[in-house]
Amino acid sequence: MSENSPPEIATRVARAYWDEHGFCGHRVYADLLGRTSTSGLIVLALTGKRLSDEECAFVDEIFVAVTFADPRIWPLKAARIVGAYGRFVPAFAAGYLANDIDGVGIGPGVCTAVSRQLIELRQSVHDRVDDADAVDEALRRQWTPESRWPGFGVAFRAEDERALALRRCVLARGRNTGMYWRLFESMVPIVRRERKLEPNICSPLAAILLDMGFDPGTVGALAMISFIGTFLANAKEGAAEPAACLRELPVGSVEYVGRPARESPRAMARRSGG
Amino acid sequence: MTNSARSDARDDGMLDAIESPSRIKATVIEPGEEPRLHGYAVESDLAHNYKSSEILYLALSGELPATPDISAAFEVTLVFLSCVGANEGPTHAALLARLCNAPSRALLEVAAVGLAERAHFVVEGLGALLQWLSAAEGPPPQQYCTADPGAERTVARLRARLPSSFAVPALAHPLSRPAAIAAVLHACGLRRPDQLEAVWTLAAIGPTFAEGLAAKPFGIREYPMNLPAFRYEVAP
Numbered sequence: 001m002s003e004n005s006p007p008e009i010a011t012r013v014a015r016a017y018w019d020e021h022g023f024c025g026h027r028v029y030a031d032l033l034g035r036t037s038t039s040g041l042i043v044l045a046l047t048g049k050r051l052s053d054e055e056c057a058f059v060d061e062i063f064v065a066v067t068f069a070d071p072r073i074w075p076l077k078a079a080r081i082v083g084a085y086g087r088f089v090p091a092f093a094a095g096y097l098a099n100d101i102d103g104v105g106i107g108p109g110v111c112t113a114v115s116r117q118l119i120e121l122r123q124s125v126h127d128r129v130d131d132a133d134a135v136d137e138a139l140r141r142q143w144t145p146e147s148r149w150p151g152f153g154v155a156f157r158a159e160d161e162r163a164l165a166l167r168r169c170v171l172a173r174g175r176n177t178g179m180y181w182r183l184f185e186s187m188v189p190i191v192r193r194e195r196k197l198e199p200n201i202c203s204p205l206a207a208i209l210l211d212m213g214f215d216p217g218t219v220g221a222l223a224m225i226s227f228i229g230t231f232l233a234n235a236k237e238g239a240a241e242p243a244a245c246l247r248e249l250p251v252g253s254v255e256y257v258g259r260p261a262r263e264s265p266r267a268m269a270r271r272s273g274g
Numbered sequence: 275m276t277n278s279a280r281s282d283a284r285d286d287g288m289l290d291a292i293e294s295p296s297r298i299k300a301t302v303i304e305p306g307e308e309p310r311l312h313g314y315a316v317e318s319d320l321a322h323n324y325k326s327s328e329i330l331y332l333a334l335s336g337e338l339p340a341t342p343d344i345s346a347a348f349e350v351t352l353v354f355l356s357c358v359g360a361n362e363g364p365t366h367a368a369l370l371a372r373l374c375n376a377p378s379r380a381l382l383e384v385a386a387v388g389l390a391e392r393a394h395f396v397v398e399g400l401g402a403l404l405q406w407l408s409a410a411e412g413p414p415p416q417q418y419c420t421a422d423p424g425a426e427r428t429v430a431r432l433r434a435r436l437p438s439s440f441a442v443p444a445l446a447h448p449l450s451r452p453a454a455i456a457a458v459l460h461a462c463g464l465r466r467p468d469q470l471e472a473v474w475t476l477a478a479i480g481p482t483f484a485e486g487l488a489a490k491p492f493g494i495r496e497y498p499m500n501l502p503a504f505r506y507e508v509a510p
Contacts (some may be wrong), residue, residue, distance in 0.1 A: 006501070006502040007502065007504070008502065008504070008505045009502055009504045009505070010505050010507050011324045011505065011506055011507065012502075012506075012507055012508065014506065015506035019413075022506060022508070025508040046339075070287070070288075070289055072289050073289075089379070089380075090379075090383060091386075092445070097387075099379075100384050112275055112306075140463070156288065156289070156292050157288060219371045223488060249298075251305050251306055252297075253296075253297055253298060253299045254297060254298050254299075254304075254305055255297040255298065255299050255300065256300050256301075256303075256304040256305075257300065258300065258301040258302055258303075258304065258312060258313065258314035259336070260313055261304075261310060261313050261315070262313040262314060263314075263339060264314050264319050264320065264323055264324065266323035266324065266339065267319045267323050270322075273507070274402045
C-alpha cells in the first residue's frame with residue numbers, strides 16, 4: 001500500500017464470490033434463499049440479525065399496522081409532486097428525504113429520538129418500569145415544562161389508530177412483557193394527565209423495536225423502512241399517472257406574505273441618474 | 275388507550291373532516307407574471323442591476339448585499355467553494371452515477387444530495403467556530419487552526435482576493451480553509467448554519483455535475499474498483 005492509499009474499509013454487508021455471495025454473514029443461496037422472508041431480509045440488512053419466523057411475522061404486522069398512505073399527508077405529497085414529472089425513483093427518494101427527521105417532527109424518523117428518550121428514561125427508573133410513581137418522577141426530571149416529548153401528540157384526531165392497531169398486535173403475540181413496552185405503557189397515563197397528549201405511532205413502535213434488541217439508530221432506520229408501502233404506493237401512482245396540477249398550481253393558490261414590493265437601490269440610483 | 279376517536283365525517287375520510295387553508299403561504303418568492311424575490315421584481319429590476327451571486331445572497335439573507343465589498347467578498351467565497359474534486363464524496367458519487375449510465379437529471383440529483391450532506395457535515399463541524407465568530411473574543415478554538423502550509427497558502431489567496439477595505443479580523447489567525455471561508459461568510463452577514471450549508475452546496479453544484487457528466491457511461495472497467503478497498507468481515 002503506497003503512502004497515499006486510503007485505508008481498507010471493513011464491511012459486514014457483503015462479498016461477491018463466483019457462484020455464491022456473502023450477505024451479512026450468510027450465504028445468499030445456501031442459507032437465505034427459500035428460508036428468509038422479505039421482512040427477514042430487510043431486518044438482516046439493517047441489523048445483521050436474523051429473525052425467527054415469529055419475529056418476521058411480527059415485523060410483517062408492524063409494516064401493515066403503520067400504513068397510512070393518504071396522498072395528502074405531507075411527505076407523501078412531496079413524493080407525489082416530484083412524481084408528477086413522471087419518474088418513480090426521484091419521487092420515492094423525495095418522499096423519504098422529506099421525512100428524514102432525527103428529532104421532533106412528523107414521521108417515522110422521529111423514532112430515533114423517541115428510542116433515545118425511552119433508553120434515558122429506562123436508565124432513570126432501572127427495572128421499575130411498571131412503577132407509575134418512579135416513571136412520573138423520572139419524567140419530571142427528564143422533562144422540562146418547555147420540552148416536547150417526541151412520540152406523543154396526534155394530529156387532527158384524539159388518538160392514533162395505528163398505535164391502537166399496533167397495541168392489539170403486541171397483545172395478541174404476548175409481546176407486552178418487554179421492558180420498553182411496559183415503560184411506554186406506564187408513560188401513557190402520565191403524559192395524558194400532564195400534557196393531554198396521546199401516543200402517536202412512533203412511541204409504541206420505538207418501544208417494540210427496542211424490546212427486539214435494536215439500538216436507536218436501527219430503530220429509526222427500521223421505522224423509516226416500515227413505512228415503505230406508503231411511499232412506494234404514492235411514488236408509483238404519482239409517476240405512472242402524473243398530475244399536471246401538481247407540477248404547477250394556479251398562481252392564485254399562493255398567498256404571498258413576504259416583503260412588500262420594493263425597488264432595489266441600484267434601480268433607484270439609475271432612475272435618479274446616480 | 276380507547277378507541278373513542280372517530281370523525282363524524284367517517285365516510286369522507288379523516289382528512290376530509292379537517293379544515294385547512296385553501297392557499298399555500300409563501301414568504302420569499304411572490305409568483306406571477308413578473309415574480310418578485312423578497313419584494314424585488316426579478317425581470318425588470320434584479321436582472322437589470324444585479325449579478326447571480328447577489329441574487330443568491332438576497333435569497334438566503336432576505337436583503338441585497340449592503341455594500342459592494344460584501345457583494346465582492348461573497349462572490350469570492352462562492353468561487354473558492356466551487357470545486358469539489360472527484361476524490362471527494364459528492365463528485366465521486368456523481369461520477370459513479372454516470373458510470374451506471376444515469377441520465378443527467380439523476381446525476382444532478384445524486385450530486386445535490388451528496389453536496390448537501392457534505393455541507394451539513396462541514397458546517398456542523400464549524401459549530402464552535404461560529405460561536406467564536408459571534409463572540410469575537412480571544413483566539414479561535416484550536417481545532418480550526420492549522421500549521422499546514424497548503425492551508426496557509428489557500429487562506430492567503432482568499433485574503434488577497436477580498437476587497438482591501440473589507441475587514442475579516444478572524445483571518446488574522448491561522449485558520450483552516452473551511453474555517454476561513456466561514457469567517458468571510460460570517461463577515462458578509464451569513465451566520466446561520468442553514469445559510470452556510472446552502473452556500474457550500476449551491477456553490478459547487480455546477481462543477482460537480484459537470485465532472486460527473488464527463489465520465490464515460492458504462493466505463494466500469496476504467497474505474498478503480500478498489501479505491502478504497504473493502505474487507506468483508508463476517509460478524510461473530
